[in-house]
Amino acid sequence: xxxxxxxxxxxxxxxxxxxxxxxxxxxxxxxxxxxxxxxxxxxxxxxxxxxxxxxxxxxxxxxxxxxxxxxxxxxxxxxxxxxxxxxxxxxxxxxxxxxxxxxxxxxxxxxxxxxxxxxxxxxxxxxxxxxxxxxxxxxxxxxxxxxxxxxxxxxxxxxxxxxxxxxxxxxxxxxxxxxxxxxxxxxxxxxxxxxxxxxxxxxxxxxxxxxxxxxxxxxxxxxxxxxxxxxxxxxxxxxxxxxxxxxxxxxxxxxxxxxxxxxxxxxxxxxxxxxxxxxxxxxxxxxxxxxxxxxxxxxxxxxxxxxxxxxxxxxxxxxxxxxxxxxxxxxxxxxxxxxxxxxxxxxxxxxxxxxxxxxxxxxxxxxxxxxxxxxxxxxxxxxxxxxxxxxxxxxxxxxxxxxxxxxxxxxxxxxxxxxxxxxxxxxxxxxxxxxxxxxxxxxxxxxxxxxxxxxxxxxxxxxxxxxxxxxxxxxxxxxxxxxxxxxxxxxxxxxxx
Amino acid sequence: xxxxxxxxxxxxxxxxxxxxxxxxxxxxxxxxxxxxxxxxxxxxxxxxxxxxxxxxxxxxxxxxxxxxxxxxxxxxxxxxxxxxxxxxxxxxxxxxxxxxxxxxxxxxxxxxxxxxxxxxxxxxxxxxxxxxxxxxxxxxxxxxxxxxxxxxxxxxxxxxxxxxxxxxxxxxxxxxxxxxxxxxxxxxxxxxxxxxxxxxxxxxxxxxxxxxxxxxxxxxxxxxxxxxxxxxxxxxxxxxxxxxxxxxxxxxxxxxxxxxxxxxxxxxxxxxxxxxxxxxxxxxxxxxxxxxxxxxxxxxxxxxxxxxxxxxxxxxxxxxxx
Numbered sequence: 001x002x003x004x005x006x007x008x009x010x011x012x013x014x015x016x017x018x019x020x021x022x023x024x025x026x027x028x029x030x031x032x033x034x035x036x037x038x039x040x041x042x043x044x045x046x047x048x049x050x051x052x053x054x055x056x057x058x059x060x061x062x063x064x065x066x067x068x069x070x071x072x073x074x075x076x077x078x079x080x081x082x083x084x085x086x087x088x089x090x091x092x093x094x095x096x097x098x099x100x101x102x103x104x105x106x107x108x109x110x111x112x113x114x115x116x117x118x119x120x121x122x123x124x125x126x127x128x129x130x131x132x133x134x135x136x137x138x139x140x141x142x143x144x145x146x147x148x149x150x151x152x153x154x155x156x157x158x159x160x161x162x163x164x165x166x167x168x169x170x171x172x173x174x175x176x177x178x179x180x181x182x183x184x185x186x187x188x189x190x191x192x193x194x195x196x197x198x199x200x201x202x203x204x205x206x207x208x209x210x211x212x213x214x215x216x217x218x219x220x221x222x223x224x225x226x227x228x229x230x231x232x233x234x235x236x237x238x239x240x241x242x243x244x245x246x247x248x249x250x251x252x253x254x255x256x257x258x259x260x261x262x263x264x265x266x267x268x269x270x271x272x273x274x275x276x277x278x279x280x281x282x283x284x285x286x287x288x289x290x291x292x293x294x295x296x297x298x299x300x301x302x303x304x305x306x307x308x309x310x311x312x313x314x315x316x317x318x319x320x321x322x323x324x325x326x327x328x329x330x331x332x333x334x335x336x337x338x339x340x341x342x343x344x345x346x347x348x349x350x351x352x353x354x355x356x357x358x359x360x361x362x363x364x365x366x367x368x369x370x371x372x373x374x375x376x377x378x379x380x381x382x383x384x385x386x387x388x389x390x391x392x393x394x395x396x397x398x399x400x401x402x403x404x405x406x407x408x409x410x411x412x413x414x415x416x417x418x419x420x421x422x423x424x425x426x427x428x429x430x431x432x433x434x435x436x437x438x439x440x441x442x443x444x445x446x447x448x449x450x451x452x453x454x455x456x457x458x459x460x461x462x463x464x465x466x467x468x469x470x471x472x473x474x475x476x477x478x479x480x481x482x483x484x485x486x487x488x489x490x491x492x493x494x495x496x497x
Numbered sequence: 498x499x500x501x502x503x504x505x506x507x508x509x510x511x512x513x514x515x516x517x518x519x520x521x522x523x524x525x526x527x528x529x530x531x532x533x534x535x536x537x538x539x540x541x542x543x544x545x546x547x548x549x550x551x552x553x554x555x556x557x558x559x560x561x562x563x564x565x566x567x568x569x570x571x572x573x574x575x576x577x578x579x580x581x582x583x584x585x586x587x588x589x590x591x592x593x594x595x596x597x598x599x600x601x602x603x604x605x606x607x608x609x610x611x612x613x614x615x616x617x618x619x620x621x622x623x624x625x626x627x628x629x630x631x632x633x634x635x636x637x638x639x640x641x642x643x644x645x646x647x648x649x650x651x652x653x654x655x656x657x658x659x660x661x662x663x664x665x666x667x668x669x670x671x672x673x674x675x676x677x678x679x680x681x682x683x684x685x686x687x688x689x690x691x692x693x694x695x696x697x698x699x700x701x702x703x704x705x706x707x708x709x710x711x712x713x714x715x716x717x718x719x720x721x722x723x724x725x726x727x728x729x730x731x732x733x734x735x736x737x738x739x740x741x742x743x744x745x746x747x748x749x750x751x752x753x754x755x756x757x758x759x760x761x762x763x764x765x766x767x768x769x770x771x772x773x774x775x776x777x778x779x780x781x782x783x784x785x786x787x788x789x790x791x792x793x794x795x796x797x798x799x800x801x802x803x804x805x806x807x808x809x810x811x812x813x814x815x816x817x818x819x
Contacts, residue, residue, distance in 0.1 A: 047700060068702030083697035085690040087761040092686045097701025099683045107681045135759070 013039045014212045016053070021157060021188040026179065028199045028220070029192045030235060031209035031429075037192050040209070041159050044190070045077045046070035057157070071098075076155030078146055078163050086135035091117035093134050094149045120148040125174045138292070139166045139337075147175060151182075158182065159190045162427065164198060168290045168455065169490075176202050197458075208238045252481060253444065253465045257281030260418045260449040261302070261332070262314040269307030270297040271473045279418065279449040284440060286460040286467030287453045288489045294473035295453045296337060299420045302451075303327050303334040315418060328357060333411030335404070337422040337453075343407040344395050351377045351391035353406050358413025380409035384439055401432025408439055419443060421452045425459065437463055457486040469493050513754030513766040514805025518798065519773045526780035533783050540662055544730075546775030547668035548573075548739075551723040552746040553753075553767050554675045555716035560750050561762040562691040562712055564612060564619040569720045570742035571630035572604045574735070576724035578634045580650075581643035581734025590649040598721040604630055605717015609710030627743075634736035643734035654729030664726045671719070675764055688712060693760030748795055749774050752802040773798065 014036045021027045031037050042048040044055065046064035054061050057073055064070045084093050091113040092099075100116070102109040117130040126144045128137060134145065143166045150158060160179075164172045179202050182189060191203065199206060199220060207217040215238050259280050266275040272294045279285045287295050300306040302313055304320065304327040313320045315330040324334075336342035344353055354377050355362070362376055363369060377391045384405045388398060395406055404424060411419065421440065425433045440463070444450055454460050460467055467479050469492040477492045527534040552569050559566050576597040583593035604626055611622035658666045679685035687708045690698040698705050728734055753770030755762030777798055781791050 045700070066702060067700045071702050077700070079700070083694060083700055085686070085693035085697055086759045087689050087693050088686055092689075096686060096690060096697060097703045099686065102681065104681075108683060110681075 014043075014050070017209065017212070017214045018053075019190070019207055019214075021190055022204075023156070023186045023188050024183050025204040026183060026189045026191050026202050028203040028206045029190055029209065030199075030206055030238075035209040035429075036212040037209055038161065039212075041077060041161060041190065041192070044070065044157075044159060045075055071153065074153075074156035075159070076150040076153040076157070077159040077161065078150040079161055083149075084134040084142055084145060087133050089131045089133055090121070090128065090137075090145055091130040093145060094120065094152050096149070098153065116152065117148070120152055121145070123151075123178065124148055125171065140168060140171060140292070143167055144171065147178075151178065155187065157188045157190070159192075161192045163191075164193065166426075168292070170290070172198075206235065208235060210238065253282045253284070256283045256465070257447065258316070260316055261451070262312075262317075263302060264312045264314075266298070266301060266311035266313065267309040268297060268301040269309055270294070270301065272298045272301060273474050275311070275475050277451075277468050277475060277478075279451050281417070281447050281449050282444050283465045284444055284450045284452055284463055286464035286484075287451055287470065288455075288457065288460050288467050289470035289493045290455075293470040293493065295470050296422055297473070298470065298475075299334065299422055299451070299453060303332055303420060305334070328414060328416070329360075331415060331417040333357075333408075333414065333416035333419045335407045335411070335419060335421045335424055337426065339400075339403055339407050343410075344403060346396040347394060349392045349394055350381070350386065350388050350398070350406055353395050354380050354391075354409045354413055357410045358415070361415045362413060376413050380412050383412070383442075384409050385435070399432065400428040401436060404428065404432075404436055405439060408443075417448045419448060419450045421450060421454075423453055423455060425454070425456070457489055460484070460489065461486055513752070513763075513769055514802040514809065515752040515754070515766070515769050515773045515798075517805060518752075518802060519769055519776060522773065522776050522780060526776065526783065530780055530783040533780055538779070538783075540665065542772070542775045542779045543665040543668070544662050545779060546771050547664035548723050548726050548730075549742065549745055549749060549774065550668045550768070550771045551671055551719050551726065552716075552742060553749040553771050554671055554764060555712070555719045556743070556746040557750050557753070557755055557762055557764055557767040558675075558679075558688045558712050559619075559716050560747070560755055560757060561688050561760050562709060563757060563760070564692075564713070565623060565747070566608060566713065566716045567620065567623040567743050568604060568608060568626040568630055569716060569746060570739040570744075571627045571634070572601050572717060572720040573723050573727060573739040573742060574737055575604075575630040575634040575637075576600045576721040577728045577738055578638055578643055578734040578736055580724050580728050581646045582637070584646040584650060585643055587647070590653065593650075594722075594725055597724045598718060601717040601719070601721020601724070602714060603717065604720070605714040606710065608717060609713030612713060613706050613709045631737070631740070638734070638736045640736060644732075646728070646733065650725075650729050651732060654726075664730070667726060671722075672764070672768060679764055684708065684711075689760035689762075691760065692758070745774060745795070748799050751799055754802075754806055770802075773802075 017036065017040055019027070019029070019040065029037050029040070039048060043050050043064075046067045046069050049065075055064060056062065062069075062073055064073070085096065088096070091110070094117045095113050099108040100112050101107070114130045121128065121130065121144070124144050124147060126141060126148075128141060134142060137145065143163065147163060150160075163175060167175065179189060193199065203220045205217065205219055208215050257280055259278050261277075261279040263275060263277045267273045275298055277285070287298070289295050297306060301308050304322060304324045308322075315327075315332060318330065320326050320330055320332070340346060345356070351373070355373055358376065359368075362372060374391070380386070381388065381391065386398075386405045386409065387402050395403055398406065408419070419440075424440070425436055428436070440450055440452070452460070452464060461484055464484065465481055467484055467489065468475050469477050469479065469489055471493055479488055479492075532538055552573070556566060556569065579600050580593045580597040583596055584590065608623050608626055611617045611625070612619050654663050656663050661669070679688070687698060687703060691705070691709055691712070695705060698708075723739075727738055731738060749770035750762070750767050751770070752773055753763070753766030753768070755766060774795060777794055778791055781794060786794075
């Protein structure tokens with residue numbers, strides 16, 4: 001891709017960006033959200049048309065008028081947003097738009113599609129039935145199907161946009177095996193990820209985008225060498241355009257306050273059993289474990305969103321009443337994993353979203369008062385430093401990091417004291433992560449308590465005061481600040497550790 | 498979500514709530530109704546349901562795309578008027594049927610263009626074409642029935658291919674054709690994808706708009722063809738003969754377990770839905786229940802079917818998580 005430019009109304013998304021992918025290599029594309037990575041990839045797959053510049057495949061300029069064109073030329077994309085159809089089965093999803101023809105013209109060969117799908121999923125270690133409708137799978141499994149779908153195209157150029165965002169370490173290892181095999185077959189791969197450590201594992205070249213511009217392109221060798229101009233610190237600096245001083249928390253909680261949340265012997269309708277934990281004021285407590293260990297289920301049950309079979313959940317000593325209403329009134333807040341569907345009303349303004357949970361607290365009489373609402377919203381925006389031109393801005397137009405802050409702000413107006421964060425930094429860029437850690441640190445500094453679910457072990461180690469580890473739907477251990485290392489978490493989270 | 502357990506459900510084997518209701522109704526009417534469980538009466542249910550089925554099949558696909566077609570009844574009436582008028586004027590049956598189908602197809606394509614190309618919400622677009630079709634039918638006939646349609650259509654209608662009443666045979670052929678298309682061609686996947694994840698279909702390089710317009714065109718075409726059965730049955734063309742039939746079709750689709758969201762639906766469910774409504778109407782007739790109460794009973798049926806679906810779904814979720 002040479003000198004690609006693209007402008008959307010009001011935004012110059014790409015400015016003369018060039019990218020060269022050699023056969024048999026992995027080219028990592030780095031950049032913050034909004035840096036132009038996704039736009040560039042959508043141009044490569046024919047979904048957007050560049051205003052200027054050229055795309056060359058095998059040295060020949062090509063024009064991509066539609067995704068079908070790109071596909072014909074051997075470009076396949078694993079999208080960040082799931083491109084699965086919920087009520088089609090896995091085989092239908094994998095071959096969507098490329099159904100295998102049957103003997104009678106115009107028909108499809110369902111048996112062959114299921115067999116091929118089976119083979120692809122086996123290669124990625126997913127043993128789900130290919131006749132399962134996609135909506136019955138968990139996010140990690142859907143991601144695997146998404147990858148199978150791209151692999152099934154036998155592409156020569158494969159774009160992977162955050163393929164590991166939802167995967168556990170074991171699934172990531174499987175994926176990387178496939179990637180290495182593809183490299184051997186001479187496939188050129190564009191790899192987009194926010195996980196810097198993955199770059200070293202499979203990357204050959206790195207290109208950094210910032211604000212739609214190409215700000216650097218390096219070979220991956222010797223990145224850890226501080227002498228190398230492209231070392232890790234430099235890459236991060238290139239991405240954010242400013243020096244990141246402290247990405248992580250500097251001060252941990254020395255003397256926690258009263259116990260805010262107390263869970264005893266909890267058993268839930270979703271299979272979590274014998275779960276017990278405490279979270280004290282001023283603490284950030286991690287909830288670690290592999291995908292499927294039951295962390296989200298436990299969190300949802302504490303929040304009252306899933307059925308509790310037996311056991312107790314107490315908030316400042318008082319048992320929670322059933323359902324989210326009881327939890328919210330007692331000061332429990334949930335910042336869910338899927339902020340776009342479970343945390344926000346995307347088509348409403350920042351103000352509307354911030355006020356949703358706090359209406360009861362702000363207006364105890366039941367009468368809405370515009371001045372008080374505006375004051376509360378302005379307060380939240382400045383306290384969390386939400387980057388929005390006005391409270392009336394639709395949440396849809398905010399960046400991922402700022403959307404996440406709006407979810408937090410929603411609970412601030414409700415006066416919550418105990419916050420559950422479920423994978424809070426998933427899919428947001430390095431700079432926004434640091435800011436979000438600041439927000440979480442600010443919450444506990446003000447006397448709140450935080451339970452943080454995270455699949456990113458470095459994050460748990462760097463941010464949490466202590467952590468519980470889950471395995472097979474139960475809590476298998478607790479790690480204090482001094483014991484909290486990635487190795488210890490993994491040892492507990494995996495079987496026979 | 499943090500739920501990574503293996504999905505154990507294989508093939509989608511849900512029985513729509515109406516399946517249970519249908520069995521209950523059949524048993525109840527057999528016990529309490531006079532002459533319900535006789536072969537002639539059962540064939541009668543089939544004949545009465547055939548027009549509804551011709552509309553409900555394409556309606557299922559339209560609803561699966563998160564759309565709606567309110568114009569079906571009116572388009573059917575208009576096509577019936579065109580059919581009857583052409584026959585009355587001595588045109589051949591083939592020409593008249595082709596014209597009726599053409600009228601239906603034209604309205605279907607118009608619906609598709611409005612919804613897909615112009616982005617008019619389906620409810621609004623098809624409410625508009627409903628008005629236009631109904632108005633044209635009334636203008637063309639002055640509000641009167643078109644009678645004296647000759648012998649060709651009644652003869653066809655009274656024929657018994659394979660020993661079956663013509664309308665049942667035609668409905669069966671329609672069922673088989675829709676079933677084949679959905680199950681054995683790409684279109685089946687595409688219809689579900691239109692409602693479930695349109696973007697995925699675009700990125701898969703499918704001519705999405707064409708498929709989407711085609712779904713509405715199919716609805717129009719089937720409305721036009723259904724005019725053949727309705728006109729044959731009443732032996733005349735009437736400008737308001739099929740008024741409101743689209744609501745029965747929508748009810749049948751809902752009763753059959755198709756949801757208005759995310760491309761979830763099955764043709765088999767719709768067949769059960771149509772039969773349930775047919776059996777209910779027939780049985781209540783048999784028991785001399787007034788037609789006004791029958792209308793209310795369909796409302797109860799729709800709600801009962803949904804409640805059962807919800808209960809079954811809740812049971813499944815609990816069962817698979819335990």
